[in-house]
Amino acid sequence: RKEVEQDPGPFNVPEGATVAFNCTYSNSASQSFFWYRQDCRKEPKLLMSVYSSGNEDGRFTAQLNRASQYISLLIRDSKLSDSATYLCVVNTPNDYKLSFGAGTTVTVRA
């Protein structure tokens, strides 16, 4: 079983729509969680960290559900520029490694 699993999508949504997707992780002892964004053929960039209480950054909302071992990302009022692959990243305890999911592709159309 992979450490981090994501629905690859693609999620095709119109501008202005809300899109949400989840990521599951296998290690219940995982401590830190992040969403990275990766544009086509570019490097990943940190979008936001995910805190236990959930957190919001503008149009982006991240949630953590430790009991079910998943994190979610919700994008409100989607923009064309939100089209990208969103990588779920989980900190592996004990060795401090980051484990990346394969990514969820979002395409926002005009």
Added chain:
Amino acid sequence: EAEVAQSPRYKITEKSQAVAFWCDPISGHATLYWYRQILGQGPELLVQFQDESVVDDSQLPKDRFSAERLKGVDSTLKIQPAELGDSAMYLCASSLAWVAGGNEQFFGPGTRLTVL
């Protein structure tokens, strides 16, 4: 804004040849990572350095891959000999420190390797 530099950006080579990639992390970042990303997958850690020391190279195919960071600043990743399955994006990342919970990792633009 400080960035992680990588070169070359693209490399095409024939199988059995040697290739080398270079990375210069953000100034002051003690921790440096090399990842391999195959199309459609997430980055996978190959090797992690803390200053000049290797912290983790458990996923590095040591029969053909080597990595060094001699002065604790820039780093080189080498493949010899290259195989067809090595075709991928090789990403370098750096962070201020290596701590529990993880510091933000800043990625370079990557080197896209094609092995023919």
